[in-house]
Structures are given as structure tokens and as C-alpha cells.
Amino acid sequence: MEKRRLGRTELMVTPISFGALPMQRCTMEEAGEVLKAALDAGINFIDTARAYTDSEEKIGRHIANRRSEYYLATKSMARTKEAMAKDIDISLATMKTEYIDLYQIHNVKVEQDWAAVMAPGGALEALKEARAAGKIRHIGITGHNIDLLVKAVKTGEFSTVQVPFNCVEQGAMKELFPLAKSLDVGIIVMKPLGGGLISNVDLALRFILEQDGLVAIPGMDRLEHIEQNLAPTKDFKPLSAEERAKLSAEAAELGPNFCRRCGYCVPCAVGIDIPQMFIFHLQYTRYDMKTAIPERYKGLKVKASECIECGECEARCPYNLPIRERLKQVAKDLG
Ligand code: SF4
Ligand code: SF4
Structure with missing residues (x-):
């Protein structure tokens, strides 16, 4: 399968890689089957998070013995140095690995998050120390707030940026992507299928693949997702005008304000799912x-x-x- 260079990390990764958020919906056994099948199919980059409940544990349980076959990315919502250092150690132990290729600051949402992360005693210090100690290889940042991500990329502290991008959400195209490319920051696309709501997977992923340098991480929790998501990488063809119109029609129907099923809103105070x-x-x-x-x-x-x-x-x-x-x-x- 084609590999794409993930910016200055120099990691050569599959353009359709593995988003491990939905792993938390699988049983332990199902997760093993899906993870192993993804590696067997040639996917070489897995992105998870401390916040995805037992997703890290499932990775550690099932594919720690195949560690040389994939690059591993995770992330933490910790904002202080102490909490981030603790989370890095938990990720290493849970995923049974001696190093993590990419550790990201997760979902920097508002200015206060950003200020806390960058302040003396903030999470970035822990990441830099972990990198110097060989526990992690690269530092990245993730979020949905494009202005904050632009600010983050400009600091030069981050080797990758992870942001939603799909036919409905194209805000990153304007400033963030050109900036990241000019500074050799790798771009990881979350929600390439709009959290599973864009129905035409082939068109949605070809829309991402036709953009130079992007690496998408659609969530996968069933065996058929692997085949479905990798199909557009085989004999890749850019979208025709007709296909582009079809995708735009679906985007228009969904509108920009639909729930992406990310689950950040729960737990609800009274237990509503x-x-x-x-x-x-x-x-x-x-x-x-x-x-x-x-x-x-x-x-x-x-x-x-x-x-x-x-x-x-x-x-x-x-x-x-x-x-x-x-x-x-x-x-x-x-x-
Ligand atoms: S409502 Fe909840 S699941 Fe939906 S996009 Fe917002 S945080 Fe994510
Ligand atoms: S009770 Fe209503 S407003 Fe409060 S967390 Fe639950 S859904 Fe949100």
C-alpha cells in the first residue's frame, strides 16, 4: 500500500490508517480480531487516546507482540506537567510498549487549555522530557478549534496536527493545512467519515486521499470496515465532477452541525446516552x-x-x- 510521509516525524504511514476510538465499543475478543486484521491488511499507523476508555488496553493485549509492524499514536487530555507525565507512563504500560511514536495533546478546545499546556509546569514540558528520555518519539496536538491549532503549529513545538476534515468540515483547508505543510508539520485527519454519518465511504475517503500529504484515521470496529476503508486506496482515482456533486449533496443534507458521535459530552449528569x-x-x-x-x-x-x-x-x-x-x-x- 502507498505510504505518506507524516511531516517532519519522517514516519512513512498508510494514508488510510486506524482510528481506535470505536475499539471501546467492541468486546475484548472482537477488538483483537479487528486490530490483527488491520495489520494483516497492511495498515501501519494506529491512533488511540487515554480518553477512549479501554482502547489502549485492547491494543496492548492483542498486538503488543507485533509492535514492529505499526507506528503508535496516542493522546492525553492532561494539561499539567504532572498529569501528562503520569498519563505517558500509563499509556506505555497499558499498551505494553517501550516507546510511543507520537504522543499528542488531546482536544485543545479553548484558550485556557492552550495557556495551561504551554505554561511553566504545563503538559508540554512533560512531553519534552518524555521525548528526551526516549519514552515518546514525537509530539503532536489535536483539536477542533482551527484558530488554536494555527497558533500551536506556529510555535514550532509540534510535529503533527490532528483536526477534523471531510466533505462537510473543510475549515482546515484555508489556513491550517497550507501553514502545516509549509512548516513540515504532519497532518492527521480525524472524522474523515463525519463520525460515521457520511454514507458513501468510497467518495468520502477519495475526497481525502486526493489531497496531497493527508493521513486519515477512520474509526474501525468491525472487520468489514477494514476492507471498505482500504478499497479507495487500491487503483485510486480522483473524484469525477459527478461524484464530487454527489458528495456535496450529501454534505449539504447533513449540514455543518451534526453529532459526530465522539462521546466527549458524556457522562451526562442524569445518565442520558x-x-x-x-x-x-x-x-x-x-x-x-x-x-x-x-x-x-x-x-x-x-x-x-x-x-x-x-x-x-x-x-x-x-x-x-x-x-x-x-x-x-x-x-x-x-x-
Ligand atoms: S453531542 Fe456529544 S457525541 Fe455529539 S459531537 Fe458533541 S460531544 Fe460529540
Ligand atoms: S442533564 Fe441534559 S444538560 Fe445536563 S449533562 Fe445531561 S443532557 Fe446535558
């Missing part, structure tokens, strides 16, 4: 599943109508979605 609410609602409205969805919804322990409007979830949503308002709509339609 927020992403699941939005999935049900989308299936009910967009896919016209007017009988099956109300049936499944009825079986949920905590319903949208039980939201107490505390707002805690909205503060954590990287897309600033009006979750409370949306839940009211879910409650209206589904009860």
Missing part, C-alpha cells in the same frame, strides 16, 4: 425508520425528556452543539 439519542433521531428523521426506532427508544432506561438542562455536556462538546435544544426535539419526536 447523548450520542445514542442523536443517532436514533437521525435514523428516525433522515432514514425514515418510523417504526423500528420508537420501539428501540422505548427500551432505553433514561430518555431525552429527563434532561435537567445543567449544560455540563455542552461545555464538553467540541462542536458546540446545542445539546439541550436538540434533546428537546428528540423528546418531542420520540418521547
